Amino acid sequence: MSRFGRLVGRDLTLALRQGSDATIAVMFFVLVVVLFPFGLGPEPNLLARIAAGVIWVAALLASLLSLDRLFQTDFEDGSLELMALGGLPLELVVLAKATAHWLVTGVPLLVAAPVLAVLLGMNRDGFGTLELTLLLGTPSLSLIGSIGAALTLGARRGGVLISLLILPLFIPVLIFGAAAIDSALGGLSVRPHLLILGALLAAALPLTAMAAAAALRQALE
Amino acid sequence: MTEFAGSHLSCLRGERLVFVGLTFRLAAGEALVLTGPNASGKSSLLRMMALLLRPWRGGLSWDGAPVADDPDAHRARLRYVGHLDAIKPMLTAEENLGFWAALHGHARPERQARRALDRFGLERLAAVPARYFSAGQKHRLNLARLLLAPAPLWLLDEPTVGLDHAAIARLEEALTEHRAGGGMVVAATHTDLPLPGNRALPLDAFAPTPGDPDGRPS
Numbered sequence: 112m113s114r115f116g117r118l119v120g121r122d123l124t125l126a127l128r129q130g131s132d133a134t135i136a137v138m139f140f141v142l143v144v145v146l147f148p149f150g151l152g153p154e155p156n157l158l159a160r161i162a163a164g165v166i167w168v169a170a171l172l173a174s175l176l177s178l179d180r181l182f183q184t185d186f187e188d189g190s191l192e193l194m195a196l197g198g199l200p201l202e203l204v205v206l207a208k209a210t211a212h213w214l215v216t217g218v219p220l221l222v223a224a225p226v227l228a229v230l231l232g233m234n235r236d237g238f239g240t241l242e243l244t245l246l247l248g249t250p251s252l253s254l255i256g257s258i259g260a261a262l263t264l265g266a267r268r269g270g271v272l273i274s275l276l277i278l279p280l281f282i283p284v285l286i287f288g289a290a291a292i293d294s295a296l297g298g299l300s301v302r303p304h305l306l307i308l309g310a311l312l313a314a315a316l317p318l319t320a321m322a323a324a325a326a327l328r329q330a331l332e
Numbered sequence: 333m334t335e336f337a338g339s340h341l342s343c344l345r346g347e348r349l350v351f352v353g354l355t356f357r358l359a360a361g362e363a364l365v366l367t368g369p370n371a372s373g374k375s376s377l378l379r380m381m382a383l384l385l386r387p388w389r390g391g392l393s394w395d396g397a398p399v400a401d402d403p404d405a406h407r408a409r410l411r412y413v414g415h416l417d418a419i420k421p422m423l424t425a426e427e428n429l430g431f432w433a434a435l436h437g438h439a440r441p442e443r444q445a446r447r448a449l450d451r452f453g454l455e456r457l458a459a460v461p462a463r464y465f466s467a468g469q470k471h472r473l474n475l476a477r478l479l480l481a482p483a484p485l486w487l488l489d490e491p492t493v494g495l496d497h498a499a500i501a502r503l504e505e506a507l508t509e510h511r512a513g514g515g516m517v518v519a520a521t522h523t524d525l526p527l528p529g530n531r532a533l534p535l536d537a538f539a540p541t542p543g544d545p546d547g548r549p550s
Binding site for chain 2: 113114117118121124125128129187188189190192193194195196197198199331332
């Protein structure tokens with residue numbers, strides 16, 4: 112466990128010293144959401160109606176931004192093959208790196224989301240659910256993304272490829288994330304949606320770790 | 333008596349056979365030096381020994397037991413230093429090594445890292461980010477990883493490239509100590525490596541010949 116924490120800590124230190132990933136993801140998130148009022152016109156009812164979906168789609172795209180480099184630098188400088196040589200199973204390496212990715216790109220989205228919800232005029236009733244869905248959903252995005260990041264290692268234009276591979280897999284998270292907020296705004300129970308988001312996360316933890324580790328082994332051959 | 337051996341190893345890279353029918357045997361305290369021209373498969377053989385590359389034919393054994401039966405145990409007993417240095421430019425020398433020491437399970441990785449830096453003459457650079465290191469210093473930092481945790485088998489790919497005389501002497505000292513403690517060394521090199529009593533394994537002797545029954549992949 113301490114080895115796992117150590118790897119998460121190293122990735123966080125690297126992300127903070129390089130300093131770009133976290134700010135780029137959250138800036139992108141804010142900008143995409145802010146574009147909608149410009150494109151659709153300042154019609155409060157319309158914006159409030161689509162706020163949940165817009166915020167969720169923007170969150171998907173923002174967490175996709177830095178995914179292509181999840182394993183890339185470690186692959187290029189030889190760290191990944193040394194990690195494959197022991198100490199920590201590759202499955203846990205995947206989980207540690209996905210955790211660091213979520214802390215760097217997912218958590219800032221949680222912080223920015225309520226501000227954007229205000230901007231789009233979302234009803235107050237939806238705020239708590241918005242945060243809950245992002246809290247349950249964004250870790251799944253980082254985990255599912257790790258499969259794409261591992262599969263596209265060494266590929267040219269990996270960043271484009273990863274979007275095509277991974278965005279379809281994000282759809283279930285998007286559906287239940289946005290639906291939960293709509294239910295909250297409509298006065299319906301959000302529990303089923305949140306349970307499904309939690310189930311998606313629980314399933315993603317072991318499955319993505321195994322799939323991404325298998326892809327990494329393939330890439331290291 | 334510990335013994336690391338490979339029998340009838342063949343290496344296929346892409347569509348090209350690199351070497352065929354390679355057999356070696358290495359006992360505790362011994363050193364094997366891989367020689368041969370470029371592209372004769374020195375690095376590939378080292379990666380094969382590190383289980384980073386699967387042999388096309390043949391297999392490796394440790395104390396008579398096939399390595400493929402328990403790859404994790406084999407990974408735990410080897411240290412591999414390749415061409416890639418696995419150094420993060422944004423981290424200091426001590427942080428770089430400390431991370432690997434922690435992955436090897438050290439309770440106090442920083443102290444272990446400083447000790448290893450000391451051995452390769454990098455103690456004064458411990459707190460300097462690795463992006464300010466010269467190529468030789470980076471290479472020494474890479475080699476210092478060998479000393480983080482004891483392991484019986486060292487696999488070194490061109491360990492002397494870019495090193496000055498003082499650094500080669502330090503490497504020699506580390507290698508002698510490692511072998512005196514019963515460790516094994518396999519090194520690929522073009523230049524003379526200070527490994528007294530080593531056995532040479534010229535890889536060009538195992539180059540595939542046309543018409544070899546084990547030759548072309550079908």
